[in-house]
Amino acid sequence: METPRCRPAGAALLALGLAVLAAPAAAQEDTGFEVNIVLSAKAAATLAARHEAMVIMVDYYGWPKKGSQKHADEMGQIGFGPSRDIPILGIAGRYAVPAVRLDPQHLGWLEGPVQVNVNIASARKSSDDNLLDCDIIDGPLAEARQAPKTLACKLIGEATGTPAKP
Numbered sequence: 001m002e003t004p005r006c007r008p009a010g011a012a013l014l015a016l017g018l019a020v021l022a023a024p025a026a027a028q029e030d031t032g033f034e035v036n037i038v039l040s041a042k043a044a045a046t047l048a049a050r051h052e053a054m055v056i057m058v059d060y061y062g063w064p065k066k067g068s069q070k071h072a073d074e075m076g077q078i079g080f081g082p083s084r085d086i087p088i089l090g091i092a093g094r095y096a097v098p099a100v101r102l103d104p105q106h107l108g109w110l111e112g113p114v115q116v117n118v119n120i121a122s123a124r125k126s127s128d129d130n131l132l133d134c135d136i137i138d139g140p141l142a143e144a145r146q147a148p149k150t151l152a153c154k155l156i157g158e159a160t161g162t163p164a165k166p
Helices: 009-028 041-049 104-108 141-146
Strands: 033-039 054-062 084-088 093-097 115-122 132-134 137-140 149-155
Touching (some): 033 041, 033 141, 041 149, 054 093, 084 093, 115 132, 115 149
Antiparallel strands (some): 054 084
16 A cells, blocks of 8 residues: 655645735736826817827836835836827727736835826827827826826916916
């Protein structure tokens, strides 16, 4: 009769460790959110007259934990790849930013939550220059996911009608 063999403890610990490492990555894969873009009357008219579209530019990043600074970029941030450009219509409305997969290794280098930076620009179909001056989102991804954030856009150089405060 053959003696039963036990599974080495190291293999069990390795399997458990891999499962734990995979959990944060799976939780972070749901990175999609929505933005609500509002255009000034002049911006809306100009985009329509020029048949111009817009682009949502999205960057995911975070701040390195101690010992991971060597992975940071020149801004001191841990990046998650190049900016994602999402072409959209040149009209006001609610737009979805689709979910992307964030590198699990990069997630392990972070101190604190994943951050997101969102900018809006004209698509430069009717001009080589961006036509829009828009609000931005720059903060925790979790906050951006809570509810659609409103980004107001006007033409570059367009007066806002709101006096500057000291």
